[in-house]
Amino acid sequence: MFNLILFGPPGSGKGTQSEKLIAKYSLKHLSTGDLLRSQIAHQTPLGLEAKHFMDKGQLVPDEVVIGMISTALDQNTEVKGFLFDGFPRTAAQAEALDKLLEMRQSPINIMLALEVGEEELVGRLMKRGQTSGRSDDTDESIIKNRIAEYHQKTTAVADHYKQFDKVVLVKGEGTIDEIFDRISNEIDPIFQ
């Protein structure tokens, strides 16, 4: 198994790069953002709870996303590995993920952290908001709140994996293909 975390602030290109990475390395893509939006689209109780937080640019409670990931791991036992996109986003989620993977004897191999300046992040998300239909992409104050949540709660996740020497920083500005090449150059030497 090869398990990869794609990390970075909102709009840093996690979802964009994930699409290319799963095609190249045949990993199972687990995006908590996509899973939550699917729950919202199906109007499930979990989706209705999540929407309340996402519309304000806040993180969804840990127990909700951890439960969702645990279920997804159980449903995908025959895969080559997982690409975690947008998860973990808090220290508690990182610890929970480590335990879930420990039970499966397949720890995280690497965390790739995309680095993008704040002005570029806001610009990308506002642009996506023109076409995505995502309510959390259209209002600049909600976007800024998402970035603030990232600084307050999510940067701790990188600190968690730094202690195990698993974090690699990747410049997340440039063309999508340039960034993909930078990411691939980090994965290729260690991919099993």
Ligand code: B4P
């Ligand atoms: P997510 O769905 O994870 O999405 P995201 O942070 O908005 O962005 P992502 O980084 O994937 O977007 P991308 O850059 O690809 O989260 C949404 C919400 O869900 C969170 O705010 C939270 O409420 C909730 N949530 C999700 N996971 C959670 C968790 N674990 N715990 C708690 N809550 C959770 O794309 C952005 C735009 O940039 C696109 O339009 C793209 O085309 C463009 N772009 C990408 N690369 C580019 C490049 N190189 N140059 C120019 N534009 C580029």
